[in-house]
Amino acid sequence: AQKVTQAQTEISVVEKEDVTLDCVYETRDTTYYLFWYKQPPSGELVFLIRRNSFDEQNEISGRYSWNFQKSTSSFNFTITASQVVDSAVYFCALSETGLYGDTGGFKTIFGAGTRLFVKA
Amino acid sequence: DAGVIQSPRHEVTEMGQEVTLRCKPISGHNSLFWYRQTMMRGLELLIYFNNNVPIDDSGMPEDRFSAKMPNASFSTLKIQPSEPRDSAVYFCASSFGGRTTDTQYFGPGTRLTVL
Numbered sequence: 261a262q263k264v265t266q267a268q269t270e271i272s273v274v275e276k277e278d279v280t281l282d283c284v285y286e287t288r289d290t291t292y293y294l295f296w297y298k299q300p301p302s303g304e305l306v307f308l309i310r311r312n313s314f315d316e317q318n319e320i321s322g323r324y325s326w327n328f329q330k331s332t333s334s335f336n337f338t339i340t341a342s343q344v345v346d347s348a349v350y351f352c353a354l355s356e357t358g359l360y361g362d363t364g365g366f367k368t369i370f371g372a373g374t375r376l377f378v379k380a
Numbered sequence: 381d382a383g384v385i386q387s388p389r390h391e392v393t394e395m396g397q398e399v400t401l402r403c404k405p406i407s408g409h410n411s412l413f414w415y416r417q418t419m420m421r422g423l424e425l426l427i428y429f430n431n432n433v434p435i436d437d438s439g440m441p442e443d444r445f446s447a448k449m450p451n452a453s454f455s456t457l458k459i460q461p462s463e464p465r466d467s468a469v470y471f472c473a474s475s476f477g478g479r480t481t482d483t484q485y486f487g488p489g490t491r492l493t494v495l
Contacts, residue, residue, distance in 0.1 A: 292481070293481040295483070297486075302488075303469065303488065303489055303491075304486060304487070304488045304489065305471065305473075305486035305489075306486075307483055307484070307485060307486075310483045312481075351423065355480045355481045356481075357479070357481055367425045367428065367436060367438075367439070367480055368413075368425065368480050368481075368484065370422060370423040371422075372422050373422065
């Protein structure tokens with residue numbers, strides 16, 4: 261069964277610090293997808309990134325970067341030079357393709373989330 | 381382009397009343413998902429439609445919950461009768477591609493309070 265663990269419940273940093281949010285997943289599937297979403301205080305869920313299991317290249321988007329390591333089943337998210345606007349709950353999610361093959365897929369499983377506080 | 385639209389944004393009702401939540405997916409998307417978010421259980425998938433057909437409703441808590449998608453641009457989630465434990469934020473999401481592995485775009489959510 262698939263599982264996503266975000267062990268950090270809350271993280272508090274001061275503005276301009278770098279911060280890494282951890283995500284560890286479990287799956288028996290060889291083909292799967294990983295996601296990160298941001299939920300700011302306003303409540304909506306904002307898509308940040310989608311990565312498939314065959315692409316282990318790290319990705320950078322502005323101050324955001326993601327480190328995917330299949331060997332440790334981790335997909336960590338780093339914010340460089342954090343800002344107050346980064347304060348939010350961040351969710352890591354996993355979706356497998358095993359059950360329905362290419363036409364369906366298991367449901368997407370979300371981690372419990374990590375609440376990030378960035379103080380000015 | 382408009383994102384996923386949900387209504388109402390807030391709903392307060394009394395136990396036993398019927399509640400209907402509405403969702404308009406992003407135009408052109410062919411999959412629609414209903415999620416529930418609570419402090420205790422986090423984000424849970426309730427039901428998933430592909431091309432207006434329910435594919436997986438194993439997350440629907442019980443018979444009090446029902447969902448429909450009469451066309452590609454509209455879906456409802458109904459709770460009847462509502463109970464205090466149904467209080468949560470209900471999200472609708474849509475995606476293009478027909479698979480749960482496609483990126484899902486979420487609506488703003490409906491915060492439901494059942495007294």
